[in-house]
Amino acid sequence: MKSSSLQKRLGLGLTLGMTLLWLGATVGAWLVVQHELNEAFDSALEETAQRILPLAALEISNREEPRDAQHIATLKMHKEYLTYLVRDANGEILMQSHDANPKIFNKRPSEGFSTTKKYRLYGASAMRGTLFIEIAEPLGHRREAAREALFALLLPLLALIPISLLGTWVFVRISLRSVLAYRRAVEARGVGDLSAINVAQLPAEIDPLADAVNHLLERLRKALEAERSFTANSAHELRTPLAATLAQIQRLRQEAPEGPLRVRAAKIENSLRDLARLSEKLMQLAKAEGGGLLPEAPQDLIPLLAHVVDEWNHSSGHRIELQLPTQASVYSAIDPDAFGILLRNVIENALKYGAADQPINVSLTNQALLRVTNGGPTVPESALQQLTDRFVRGNNQASGSGLGLAIAKTIVQGVGASMTLTSPAKGRADGFEVSIQFCSAEAPR
Structure with a gap:
């Protein structure tokens, strides 16, 4: 209602x-x-x-x-x-x-x-x-x-009724000015902003509620910070022993004779690699859920996009086709590292679950609309909206942690953008498409 x-x-x-x-x-x-x-x-x-x-x-x-x-x-x-x-x-x-x-x-x-x-x-x-x-x-x-x-x-x-209505409306609006300011302060908050909301001269009936909201935000901020810190620290602390263990397993596999021991060492190596990737994803998720997604000045997305796509082309056999906008620059308020994490996860998802014999199409429009499209089988509508949940994967047998699109969604929400999943892709009878509409911004002076 x-x-x-x-x-x-x-x-x-x-x-x-x-x-x-x-x-x-x-x-x-x-x-x-x-x-x-x-x-x-x-x-x-x-x-x-x-x-x-x-x-x-x-x-x-x-x-x-x-x-x-x-x-x-x-x-x-x-x-x-x-x-x-x-x-x-x-x-x-x-x-x-x-x-x-x-x-x-x-x-x-x-x-x-x-x-x-x-x-x-x-x-x-x-x-x-x-x-x-x-x-x-x-x-x-x-x-x-x-x-x-x-x-x-x-x-x-x-004649007095409309005058009274206007006078009452003006008086009520002036009286509720601080309440309206409090509402605007709440509405202007980003998804990751959990700092206290300070508005002066709130009415006595609203002031205790504002204090209670600030206390709740403080408790929630501390709880989230503890969770993110644990996730980031755990993932960071696991990197060194994982790397050392992975090196020992690789050496053991090379030194082991042909037979069950080498096969077992190879399986352990693959498990350790998956664990290392999961550790990296958890670190990315901790960054996505934390602060620092918004920069001090708007960033040009074109060179950031070209750099990330070039990195992936070197490692994926140039399967990615890039289409840049007609204008020279497209600015949006997003941290360069956050944009890189977002783009890498979306492209990795397309490479992992898309058809291996078809290219990945990445495009950016003048209106800051990013589209990543891959071929392959369509995703059922019932499962489409669940793909951005944590640890949810597609139906094929590709390995993965199920965190890629969840990380992308978290970053998108943190910068005030919107993400849409479509299957089949627009203009095609198959495939999968991720569309991200960033908020356009003016070039910094």
Whole structure:
């Protein structure tokens, strides 16, 4: 499962939490505003009724026919939010506003506030309960006012959300700057770099973890150094007695008469030679697993490649065909000795397991891609990826320690390159190919 960014989680979480708090505060403020609006509208209804009722009573009492209903004419046409009826105690209409609809009022006049499905009503009386006025206001008018108030509260929030997201992201990024620096320091580490990772001002929650990682790296470095030192020292210390023993066995074989003794001496000599080669491979493996794979300045691979191939051609009967790039130099960050060990092991593997009647093709491209190709039978896919493991050999009967490609893989990983094994070789129906893509570098100044 892919891990998510702490910076992303904190930014989104804080912004979402702040937004929800703002929304909650907005809803609370809107409810308060709605309550206050209702009180203001109710007060307006009551005040309007108390203003109109005395005037209506005076108008009705001065009529010749008080019981005749009268529409109050408007000065100009407009939409009335407040409509009213003036009635007697029996509900007879004595006066009404020009846009009043009697159906929306109660059948019998009453005092105080009341609410219907669509209207808010207020009634008041005068002249000892013989004259009533009722004022109606559409509830839609109140809802519209409440809705506009809600929009007025929400619109600033829409602008504040992206600003808050940006501000939170910047704040979290600044706060996690040391953690990001620690991550970059870890990512920039090479495979063989086990030194302590020092990043200043880490958060208190991360600092113990960084200390624990440094302690673990130190223990791992000491363990690997002990292992490499033992391997290198053992291989080095074996070289002298092996050489002396091999010389004695060779002398014994020459002095022994024809017969079983000479055959046995020859077998011992071959075993000692294999042991000497294994000792040399172990020394190479110790160097590959240790430091010193990266030089102070990039190295030109062309002369190094030509030198190693020339050495092998002198010892293998010129079976190696070399193809160099068109440009004069190809630079990469790899130690010359490490490159020589890498190339010797790959070429030795091709000579040992390739077809004896076919040449070995070695090529280097302008993009620092090294290819070593040999003929012979193909390697099954199931066994192909296991060839870079230690002490794993191919299926043929050639002698070997099974460390050549393992040493090459270790060096490739140590310098940040990549190695690919292909069988059959590219462009062929048989054979085996090792492709190593080095990291190109600029020429040193």
